[in-house]
Amino acid sequence: MKASNPIILVLFYSRHGATRKLAELIAQGIESVPGIDARIRTVPAVSTVAEAVEPDVPAKGAPYVERSDLDECAGLALGSPTRFGNMAASVKYFLDGTATEWLSGSLTGKPAVVFTSTGSLHGGQESTLLSMMIPLLHHGMLVMGLPYSHPELMTTESGGGPYGASHWAGLDNNRPISEDEKKLAVALGRRLAETVARLEGVR
Template sequence: MKMLIIYYSMFGHIRTMAEAAAAAALEIPGVEVALRRVPETLNEAILTKMGALDAAKAQADVPVATVDELAEADAIFFGTPTRFGNMTGQMRQFLDGTGGLWAQGTLVGKPGGVFTSSATQHGGQESTILSFHTFLLHQGMVVVGLPYTFQGQMRLDEVTGCSPYGASTIAGGDGSRLPSENELEGVRFQARHLAKIGLKLKQN
């Protein structure tokens, strides 16, 4: 079962989550994982002004995704930061190129999930994931969230991301907060859950 983890990460938080998800999915026997990033749409001058150039260069080792890879995957896990309660423009531009897959019904029946990050605790994590789900539904995919069997989303002893819609992390206003162990365990749990569903669907 081929699982594709495709993400956009400006400052590295979502990449950290994506790498944790990839490692967790590989724990499931019979699962192959490909880690990909969507193309950057901002030039180096803008990334420099935003303080994101170093993080962008650090991801050069991750191959850039192609639309064809979506077609080849049996399960797809999408990661995107929040931008005003929605996905990033980079992710949106990539998804806007999947019209051919929609026309052919290529993604119908494939399981898909979403994970995200935001600067603040109430910065639009849930709306980002829920609005991303509309893409999955238009493509006929099976939406896979983060079940409450992941007890980490019930915690009250610390500030943390994660909801039944999907795993998430809080980056802080200056981006200095890294994903917590609880948040990483959330995305690992969701990745394993998605991989198991992908295996079951492929076997049928």
């Protein structure tokens, strides 16, 4: 990895691991484009107990996102599990705290994609993806999805759609990511990276 390479931030929250796996596949797609690097970060969980606090460093997995990650990124992939057809509270809480970035316009003009995982097949994948797009549009980001030139959009029997990558994890969160879901997640990361490469003049 060169220090000068444009960085795409892959930012997610995952409770049972399915959204994290999608994040890793999207990062794989990003890094398949020469000259573009992926930076995987997560957000802390939000507790219903006011006194509860997360440790400064996660016990395992990706580090917590910092404000500098937003400033330094040339693009963003944002992921969350579905909560009643919406993004998880942890992701919403983080986005609610990005007024400084909104005022400075630090994300304006940067490409972005979204991804999600659901426990049930019709548990709100599309509405969750759309809910995550809204704050990104307010930030002036260039929100993208997946075109139907990807044949997996017509063959998938679980996750994956034109709004972004998705996965049907099952009620016990133990369904493996299908081949179609994998291909679409990698393709989404690659499409984001190719767009960043064009905008940044990477050759």
